[in-house]
Amino acid sequence: xxxxxxxxxxxxxxxxxxxxxxxxxxxxxxxxxxxxxxxxxxxxxxxxxxxxxxxxxxxxxxxxxxxxxxxxxxxxxxxxxxxxxxxxxxxxxxxxxxxxxxxxxxxxxxxxxxxxxxxxxxxxxxxxxxxxxxxxxxxxxxxxxxxxxxxxxxxxxxxxxxxxxxxxxxxxxxxxxxxxxxxxxxxxxxxxxxxxxxxxxxxxxxxxxxxxxxxxxxxxxxxxxxxxxxxx
Ligand SMILES: *Cc1c(COP(=O)(O)O)cnc(C)c1O
Numbered sequence: 404x405x406x407x408x409x410x411x412x413x414x415x416x417x418x419x420x421x422x423x424x425x426x427x428x429x430x431x432x433x434x435x436x437x438x439x440x441x442x443x444x445x446x447x448x449x450x451x452x453x454x455x456x457x458x459x460x461x462x463x464x465x466x467x468x469x470x471x472x473x474x475x476x477x478x479x480x481x482x483x484x485x486x487x488x489x490x491x492x493x494x495x496x497x498x499x500x501x502x503x504x505x506x507x508x509x510x511x512x513x514x515x516x517x518x519x520x521x522x523x524x525x526x527x528x529x530x531x532x533x534x535x536x537x538x539x540x541x542x543x544x545x546x547x548x549x550x551x552x553x554x555x556x557x558x559x560x561x562x563x564x565x566x567x568x569x570x571x572x573x574x575x576x577x578x579x580x581x582x583x584x585x586x587x588x589x590x591x592x593x594x595x596x597x598x599x600x601x602x603x604x605x606x607x608x609x610x611x612x613x614x615x616x617x618x619x620x621x622x623x624x625x626x627x628x629x630x631x632x633x634x635x
C-alpha cells in the first residue's frame with residue numbers, strides 16, 4: 404500500500420472507532436481533505452483515493468490547482484475570507500467554512516444572486532475566545548444568525564469552530580461540546596433557514612474528540628497529506 408493510501412486507511416479506522424465509542428453512524432462524518440500545504444500533483448492523488456472534498460484557505464493557492472485538475476473535486480474555502488475575494492469564491496467553491504461577519508454575508512448574498520451559483524456556508528464561532536481567532540462570539544451568535552437568515556440567497560448549513568492548539572486533545576473537548584450546544588440553541592428557534600444540520604470541527608490533532616462531540620465535517624490537513632503546520 405502506498406503512503407497516502409495508508410494514511411487514509413488509518414484515518415478511516417479512527418473515524419469508525421470514534422463513531423463506535425459514541426454510537427454514531429460513520430456515514431454521518433464527512434472529510435474535507437485540506438491540501439493547502441501541498442501541490443496539485445499530491446492534491447490529484449488525494450482525489451484518486453476517492454476523497455472528493457478539498458479544502459483550501461487561499462484563493463491564490465486554489466487557482467493553479469483548478470487549472471491542472473480541471474473540474475475535479477468539490478471545493479471548500481476554509482480560510483479567512485476578504486470581501487474583495489468573494490467574487491472569486493462564489494461559483495468555484497461549493498462550501499465556505501468561515502462566515503464571520505455581516506458585511507461578508509451581504510457580499511456573498513449579492514454575488515450568489517449575480518452568478519446564480521450556490522455557496523453553502525458555516526458560521527464560524529470563536530468558542531474558545533482566543534483573541535487571535537476569527538469568528539462570532541457565542542453570545543452574539545443568535546442575533547447574527549437571525550440577521551443572516553434574512554438575506555434571501557445565502558445558505559447557512561452549520562457552525563464551524565477552530566479549537567486552541569493543545570498537547571492533549573481532551574483539553575478541547577469542551578470547545579466542541581459548546582459548539583454542539585450552540586447548534587441546538589439555534590435549531591430551537593425553528594427558523595426554516597436556520598436548520599443548520601452540520602458541525603465543522605476537528606482537525607488533524609483533535610478530530611477523534613470532535614467526532615465524539617458531534618462533528619459532521621472534519622477538516623484534515625497534515626494527518627492526511629503530510630506537510631507542515633503552516634498558518635492560515
Ligand atoms: C489548515 C487548516 C486545517 C487543517 O489543519 P491540520 O491541523 O493540518 O489538519 C483545518 N481547518 C482550517 C481552517 C485550516 O486553516
